[in-house]
Amino acid sequence: MTKIGPTDRSAFPRKLDLRHGRVDLSHGGGGKAMAQLVEEMFGAAFDNPLLAQRNDQAVFDAPVGRLAVTTDSYVISPLFFPGGDIGSLAVHGTVNDLAMAGAVPLYLTAGFIIEEGFPLGDLGRIVASMAAAAREAGVSIITGDTKVVERGKGDGVFINTTGIGVTRPGVAPSGDRARPGDAVLVSGFVGDHGVAIMSTRENLSFETAIASDSAALHGLVAAMVEAVPDIHTLRDPTRGGVATTLNEIARQSGVGMVLDERAIPIREEVAAACELLGLDPLHVANEGKLIAICAAGDAVRLLDAMRGHPLGADAAVIGEVIDDDHRFVQLRTAFGGKRIVDWLAGEQLPRIC
Amino acid sequence: MKYVDEYRDGALAERVAAAIAAEVDPGRIYSIMEFCGGHTHAICRHGIEDMLPATVRLVHGPGCPVCVLPIGRLDMAIELARRPEVTLCTYGDMMRVPGRDRGSLMKAKAEGADIRMVYGSGDALRVARENPGREVVFFAIGFETTTPTTAVALVQAKALGLRNFSVFANHVLTPSAIQAILDSPEVTTTGSVRVDGFIGPGHVSTIIGSAPYDRFARDYRRPIVVSGFEPLDIMQSVLMLVRQLNEGRHGVENQFSRAVSHGGNAKAQALVDQVFELRDSFEWRGLGTIPDSALQIREGFADWDAERRWQLRYVPVADNKACSCAEILRGVKKPADCTIFGTVCTPENPMGSCMVSPEGSCAAYHLYGRWRDMEKRA
Numbered sequence: 001m002t003k004i005g006p007t008d009r010s011a012f013p014r015k016l017d018l019r020h021g022r023v024d025l026s027h028g029g030g031g032k033a034m035a036q037l038v039e040e041m042f043g044a045a046f047d048n049p050l051l052a053q054r055n056d057q058a059v060f061d062a063p064v065g066r067l068a069v070t071t072d073s074y075v076i077s078p079l080f081f082p083g084g085d086i087g088s089l090a091v092h093g094t095v096n097d098l099a100m101a102g103a104v105p106l107y108l109t110a111g112f113i114i115e116e117g118f119p120l121g122d123l124g125r126i127v128a129s130m131a132a133a134a135r136e137a138g139v140s141i142i143t144g145d146t147k148v149v150e151r152g153k154g155d156g157v158f159i160n161t162t163g164i165g166v167t168r169p170g171v172a173p174s175g176d177r178a179r180p181g182d183a184v185l186v187s188g189f190v191g192d193h194g195v196a197i198m199s200t201r202e203n204l205s206f207e208t209a210i211a212s213d214s215a216a217l218h219g220l221v222a223a224m225v226e227a228v229p230d231i232h233t234l235r236d237p238t239r240g241g242v243a244t245t246l247n248e249i250a251r252q253s254g255v256g257m258v259l260d261e262r263a264i265p266i267r268e269e270v271a272a273a274c275e276l277l278g279l280d281p282l283h284v285a286n287e288g289k290l291i292a293i294c295a296a297g298d299a300v301r302l303l304d305a306m307r308g309h310p311l312g313a314d315a316a317v318i319g320e321v322i323d324d325d326h327r328f329v330q331l332r333t334a335f336g337g338k339r340i341v342d343w344l345a346g347e348q349l350p351r352i353c
Numbered sequence: 354m355k356y357v358d359e360y361r362d363g364a365l366a367e368r369v370a371a372a373i374a375a376e377v378d379p380g381r382i383y384s385i386m387e388f389c390g391g392h393t394h395a396i397c398r399h400g401i402e403d404m405l406p407a408t409v410r411l412v413h414g415p416g417c418p419v420c421v422l423p424i425g426r427l428d429m430a431i432e433l434a435r436r437p438e439v440t441l442c443t444y445g446d447m448m449r450v451p452g453r454d455r456g457s458l459m460k461a462k463a464e465g466a467d468i469r470m471v472y473g474s475g476d477a478l479r480v481a482r483e484n485p486g487r488e489v490v491f492f493a494i495g496f497e498t499t500t501p502t503t504a505v506a507l508v509q510a511k512a513l514g515l516r517n518f519s520v521f522a523n524h525v526l527t528p529s530a531i532q533a534i535l536d537s538p539e540v541t542t543t544g545s546v547r548v549d550g551f552i553g554p555g556h557v558s559t560i561i562g563s564a565p566y567d568r569f570a571r572d573y574r575r576p577i578v579v580s581g582f583e584p585l586d587i588m589q590s591v592l593m594l595v596r597q598l599n600e601g602r603h604g605v606e607n608q609f610s611r612a613v614s615h616g617g618n619a620k621a622q623a624l625v626d627q628v629f630e631l632r633d634s635f636e637w638r639g640l641g642t643i644p645d646s647a648l649q650i651r652e653g654f655a656d657w658d659a660e661r662r663w664q665l666r667y668v669p670v671a672d673n674k675a676c677s678c679a680e681i682l683r684g685v686k687k688p689a690d691c692t693i694f695g696t697v698c699t700p701e702n703p704m705g706s707c708m709v710s711p712e713g714s715c716a717a718y719h720l721y722g723r724w725r726d727m728e729k730r731a
Contacts, residue, residue, distance in 0.1 A: 262363075275357060278711065335584045336363045336370070337400015339721040345700030 012036040021120035028114070028148025041124060042144055045131035046110070050142040058107070058142035063166040068103035070094060071162040077351040079126065079156050082196045083211030084287075086159055087130030092216045092287060093238070093353060094163040095137050099218035100234045100290065102173050102225050103165035108134060110144040110161055115154035126157065137216040139163070171225045173292075177232040178253035182321040183299035185292045187220060187306055188314040189213070190242050191270040194284030197352055198277065210269050215288030220311040224292065227305030233293035236286065238353055240344040243282035245291055246329045247343045256324025259341060261334045263318045283344045285352045293321060360583030361399070369588040370404040376595055383409045384547040385594055386684060388531060389554035390417030390712025391582050397721035399584035409591060412546065413717075415530055415639055415682040416554055418495040418523075419446045419710035423636045424670040426523055427452045430492045433521060433663060434458060434466040440484060442477035443492040445470040446710040449703060453670045473499075474506035474520075481510070481518035490659045491520045498556040500524045500648065501621040504628040507654050521659040522650050525635060527557045528565045529646030533637070535573045539685050546684045550594040552587065553579035555609040560625075562617025566605045574603045581609040628654055636669060638706060639682030678705035681714050688718040695723060 016036060026033035043051065050058040074090040084092075091108065098105040110130070114123065134141050192213040199208045217236065225231060233253070237245035242264075250257055266281050274281045288311065294302050299317055306312030329341040377383060387393060393413045396402060402411060415421050431452050434441040441458070448459045448470065462468040467487070471477050474491050481489035493503040503520060510518045531551070539546040553566055558579045566577045576597035580590035590608045597604065607613055628651060635647030650658040659665065672679055676698065677691035688694050688707070698704035700716055707713035711720070 272357075333398075333400045333584075334363055335361050335399040335401070335404075336366045337403040337584075339398060339400045340723060342700075342720045345720075 012040065016040050016120055018121045018124045023114050023116060023118045023120060023123060023148055025116055025148055025150070028146055034146060038146060041127050042110070042146070045127045046134070046141040046144070048140040048142065050107070050140060060107070060142070063106065065169065066167045068098050068101045068165045068167055069162065070097035071160065072097060073158060073160040074353060075155075075158050075351050076197070076353050077155060078200050079122070081200050081212055083193075084214040085126055085129050086157065087126035087128070088133040089214050089287060089353060090159040090161045091130055091133035091137060091139070092214050094161040095139060095216040095218055096236045096287075096290070098163045098165035099216070099221045100173065100236055101165070101167060102171035102221060102231070102234065103167045104222075105137065105139045105163055105165040105218050107164045108139050108141045108161050110141050110159065111147075112145065113147045113149060113154055113158040115156055116148055116151040118156055123157065130159075133216065137218065168225060170229050171231070173231045173234040175233055175235060175249050175252035178249050178255050178293045178321045179232065179295075180255055180321055180323040181296050182232055182293050183296050183317050184246070184257060184259065184319040184321065185294070185299065185303060185306065186242065186265065186316060186318050187217070187290045187292070187312045189265045189267045189270065190237070190286055190289060191266060191274065191281040191284035193287040194241070194352060195270045195273045197285075199273070208269050208273055210267065210273070213286055213288035215311055217288065217290050217311060220290070220306065220309045223305050223309045223312075224302060228294055228298045228302045230298070231292055231294050231302065234290055236290050238287060239285050241281070241283040241285055242291065243280065243329065243341045244344045246341065247327075249291070249293065250327045250329055253321075254327065256322045256327055257319055257329045258322055259319035259329065259331045261331050263316050265314050265316050282341055287353060296320070357583065360581070360585040362585065365585055366404060366588060369585065369592055373409065373588070373592050373595055374406050376592070376599065377406050377408055378599060379408065381408065382547070383595055383598060384412055384549045385409065385552060385591065386412040386414045386534070386548045386550075387552040387580075387587070388414035388416040388527070389552075389557070390420065390710065390714070390717075391554075391556065392552055392580065392587060393417070393714050394712050394717045395582050395584055395587060397717040400721075401584055401587055402722070404588065405591065409595070412548060412684040413681070413687075413714040414534065414684060415637070416496065416527065416557075417707070417710050417712040417714075418499075418525065419450060420678065420682060420706045420713045421525065421530070421637045421639065422450075422494055422523055422706065423638045424452055424672065425636065425667050428456075428670060429665045429667065430521060431456055431458060431461050433490055433659060433665065434461050434468050436488075436663070438488045440467040440469060440480060440487040440489045441492055442469050442471045442480055442489060444472075444494065447492060447494065450706050450709045451673075451703060474502045478506045478509060478515070478518060481515055482513075485517055487517060489518050491518070492523075493520050494523045496525055496527050496554070496557050497560045497625075500625050500629065501560060501618075504624045507628050507650070507657050508624070510657050511654060516656070519657045519659040519662050520650065521665075522629070522648060524629065524648045525637065526646050526648070527554055527561070528569075529643050530637065530640060531566070531569055533640045533643050533646070534683065535569065535575070537683060539683060548575065548684070549598055550576040550578070550603075552590050552594070553577045553605070555579060555581050555586070555613060558609065558613040558617065560618050560621050562615050563605050563607050563613055564615050564617070570603050570605045576603045576606070578606045579609050579613050581612065627651075636667075638672065639679035673704050676705035678707045678715075681707050688715040689723070691715070695719060
């Protein structure tokens with residue numbers, strides 16, 4: 001299999017036609033067309049010394065300490081959406097999965113499954129966006145893979161990224177470490193990503209100014225662990241939203257939680273869209289928010305650290321961890337009653353990330 | 354959110370709650386049925402039961418269109434969807450309702466049936482226009498609230514001469530269901546269901562008005578308050594019912610006056626009448642077969658009637674024996690009284706229809722309120 005290498009102009013006298021060209025089966029065939037796509041598009045955009053090794057694998061010195069590895073596949077529809085695209089999302093999502101271990105993200109791999117007929121120009125936009133997101137996040141895309149499937153057997157492009165990071169000594173957030181009395185924090189407005197995607201779907205389109213919150217959170221996490229190294233739990237509430245994430249943590253840690261509805265930051269436009277669509281904003285996906293759980297005594301310091309970072313400016317303490325054998329996540333409603341915040345049942349919206 | 358937040362004001366809620374607590378007769382039980390599943394959902398979502406005295410009891414009624422549709426009618430839709438030429442357009446809630454032999458539209462879709470989730474009849478009409486080679490069927494369910502939109506789609510399809518569109522009509526009538534409950538042996542004879550008054554449906558009444566309830570108030574001597582769906586609406590409606598009961602009155606009152614009039618929406622009613630006529634009888638899950646309780650498509654729109662086009666026949670199917678949906682829909686049982694609630698039957702793996710739609714009592718309880726029952730059991 002030909003792997004990503006540096007651009008070799010002499011080998012490909014005619015450049016890829018980004019204006020009118022389309023991906024065809026030869027771009028995944030292992031021959032010269034594929035080599036050109038890999039070199040001119042991926043190699044040029046992601047250029048870094050490890051990628052430039054041009055081997056079937058990237059070889060590098062192992063960093064000192066404990067490694068964190070994660071993988072995620074991105075199948076979002078539509079590919080381009082307000083606030084991002086599948087390329088930036090494929091970087092942010094995987095970087096965030098590393099960051100939720102308190103790890104420093106170092107490297108990504110990128111696997112592309114492209115449908116025959118996909119415009120080369122669109123692929124170029126996605127790759128450029130992915131490269132920009134990786135550059136901004138300070139991670140290198142060090143190896144990759146390209147496959148092309150026949151028309152009708154895919155939907156534009158699917159991307160898989162694997163992330164490698166190194167953990168920080170003394171920082172070990174985990175889903176099983178929430179303890180009764182702990183504070184539950186969220187880093188900002190919830191539900192933006194899901195509502196932004198829904199607003200673009202053809203069968204439920206509505207006008208909204210909401211953009212996806214897609215962002216890499218490791219910088220925010222760095223500021224947080226500097227202020228409070230012993231954060232008990234970190235998790236990004238993606239599919240299933242804040243509600244599902246908190247239920248996962250409650251189950252893993254064997255605890256319950258009580259949230260205060262009035263404290264949960266939700267944009268008015270998101271609340272209105274959810275009202276219209278009959279959705280609970282707590283079930284709507286996020287791509288640039290995190291949930292943090294820490295000892296009550298650390299909460300103010302952690303909140304200050306979060307609010308001091310641009311991606312945590314609207315952070316809030318939204319509830320506390322309690323002792324509960326049923327592991328229920330409860331909500332004190334703004335109205336004055338109480339209810340459960342349950343797992344998302346079924347699928348709210350397919351292909352949200 | 355203007356026009357919504359005002360009706361969710363916690364401080365105002367406390368004042369209404371205090372008024373209810375002050376006005377209830379401590380020696381008396383107030384058993385109030387909210388007919389509509391939308392109210393059940395709001396009650397659970399906002400935790401309204403926490404704010405009412407223990408003597409005010411809310412009995413959840415059958416007003417959830419997904420819940421009351423019997424298995425036999427769902428099976429007709431699944432059968433239609435499996436036809437290779439058919440694209441079935443359905444409200445998302447219907448997808449997971451279990452049919453005969455645990456089949457469902459979701460499973461039929463996974464097996465290759467062309468099923469699209471839509472938000473309304475207009476979307477289905479669009480699918481038909483965009484796919485002239487497909488037979489597009491709209492699986493129409495609902496009470497009087499959604500019937501006019503189905504009627505509009507049929508009128509438009511006829512005007513456009515859109516031959517590849519048809520409607521599988523399952524629209525049902527609220528007054529018939531209220532009457533069935535008031536005439537049921539549980540209410541009239543055994544007394545196992547006590548209904549002192551009704552929180553009347555709000556959205557349905559925007560179409561039919563509050564007039565159709567006058568005879569229930571008069572003949573059955575039960576007060577009815579037509580209510581909006583925000584938590585303050587419901588609290589205020591409870592207060593209005595408590596006052597009527599305390600004063601021995603049984604009238605129809607309209608709490609939802611910002612949307613509901615006595616006569617309702619005459620234009621929508623005329624449209625429905627143009628397209629639909631009464632069905633001789635219709636089987637409801639839980640309530641049994643009720644005469645004149647549902648609508649069918651008139652002869653003039655026969656070409657757009659999926660039942661006629663494919664000569665669909667209704668075959669009654671008994672509910673799953675372990676499932677208590679029937680009793681829950683009549684108010685005889687609460688969700689937690691069902692032996693399979695939360696164990697065998699969950700939102701992820703529903704056995705009965707009440708666990709599927711967010712307006713179903715079981716789903717609303719499971720989603721929002723089941724810790725109450727856990728506390729009681731413990």
